[in-house]
Amino acid sequence: MKKASFLIAFIALLFSSCCKENALIVQVNNPSALDRERESIEIKLDDIKNALEDKNDTACSFVVYDAQGLEIPSQLVLSSTPAVLLFQATVKAGDSCTYTIKKGEPMPYETMVxxxxxxxxxxxxxxxxxxxxxxxxxxxxxxxxxxxxxxxxxxxxxxxxxxxxxxxxxxxxxxxxxxxxxxxxxxxxxxxxxxxxxxxxxxxxxxxxxxxxxxxxxxxxxxxxxxxxxxxxxxxxxxxxxxxxxxxxxxxxxxxxxxxxxxxxxxxxxxxxxxxxxxxxxxxxxxxxxxxxxxxxxxxxxxxxxxxxxxxxxxxxxxxxxxxxxxxxxxxxxxxxxxxxxxxxxxxxxxxxxxxxxxxxxxxxxxxxxxxQDLAAWTAYMKDFALKLREPLKVNLKAACVN
Structure with a gap:
């Protein structure tokens, strides 16, 4: 019995040593026939806090990383209901990409608006x-x-x-x-x-x-x-x-x-x-x-x-x-x-x-x-914008423990 208890404790210790911090994995899928470039993604703040086991943290400080582990610009949008974390994704037609959200202090991003x-x-x-x-x-x-x-x-x-x-x-x-x-x-x-x-x-x-x-x-x-x-x-x-x-x-x-x-x-x-x-x-x-x-x-x-x-x-x-x-x-x-x-x-x-x-x-x-260049190019932009609104990117969330 003591051996079994020791084994369970050892496994728990091993797992905790591998899991250094909580994260939210965001998979963004593009089901449409249109490439999406710098399309805004909104993640509810409550979903992030739940995944990061951070429900009572009032600081609301998070960092978004792309699939290569590089930090990308993000923005807390607190005036919306519900409040969200905003970032932009680029996804080819019919493809998907993955982003990771962690607790942390974001870099000072250069504003684009x-x-x-x-x-x-x-x-x-x-x-x-x-x-x-x-x-x-x-x-x-x-x-x-x-x-x-x-x-x-x-x-x-x-x-x-x-x-x-x-x-x-x-x-x-x-x-x-x-x-x-x-x-x-x-x-x-x-x-x-x-x-x-x-x-x-x-x-x-x-x-x-x-x-x-x-x-x-x-x-x-x-x-x-x-x-x-x-x-x-x-x-x-x-x-x-x-x-x-x-x-x-x-x-x-x-x-x-x-x-x-x-x-x-x-x-x-x-x-x-x-x-x-x-x-x-x-x-x-x-x-x-x-x-x-x-x-x-x-x-x-x-x-x-x-x-x-x-x-x-x-x-x-x-x-x-x-x-x-x-x-x-x-x-x-x-x-x-x-x-x-x-x-x-x-x-x-x-x-x-x-x-x-x-x-x-x-x-x-x-x-x-x-x-x-001409009205045809502008019309194509308007058409694509309308189609993207009608077929938005699909977002799947998964809580994870990462190194």
Missing amino acids: QTTFMPRRKDDMSWENDKISFRMYGPALVTDPKEGMVSGGLDIWVKRTSKLVTQQWYQDEFDGKSTYHHDNGEGLDFYAVGTTLGAGALAPYVDDKLWLVGNNFVSYKILENGPIRTTFALEYETYDCNSKALSETRTISLDAGSHLNKFSVLYKGNDGEVIPVAAGFPFRGFEQKKPGKKELHSIDDCNSIAYDKTLGYVAYAEPEHAENGILFLGSLMPEGSDQALIGQGHVLNSSQATIGKEFVYYSGGGWSKGGF
């Missing part, structure tokens, strides 16, 4: 990643004596560098060194928003009319700010929508590597009421696919627009600028589009939103000097 409130530039809300940059207009612009404007439209700045550059562009403008409306070799702002929806903002579309938000955002909250994802919320005060009062909250997220923002729009008013909505871009030129005597003005007849009702995307090419090239814009309704049309001076992608419930869609853009 950034949101900045700009009171010096009339309360702009500016955000960017390694691919593209955007801004929304704040309250100071409304009362500015020179540029006073009410606009809930989405502005877009294009770039050909992976560096985060917009803060330097702003500073150079303030210092009189250069203007961000001129291409300095990194990119520029050559898009005109005005009082339109801009590069894909959303508005109620009731009785064939866009009911644009009647004010610039009045308050903001930055929820996450890198290194992989930036998220912030903008509040808009009550405005008129077909004789009904609406207000709204826009929560906007942008991940590293993406040309499209994720918008979660919450309309507040008569909760439960369903209203038609549309994301759109100002329409700035019609090139008919089949020129003829009869003037045609539908989506299907226009060379600069691509539309897929089932996948829910609209891809649009602005008229080519002689010096700055072509700006491509896109909107995506992940559950499918009701219709696309040219109306109210916009290219519109329509759907239905429920007041009191968040409505999720995507919008953004690309540039002919920043990776997209």
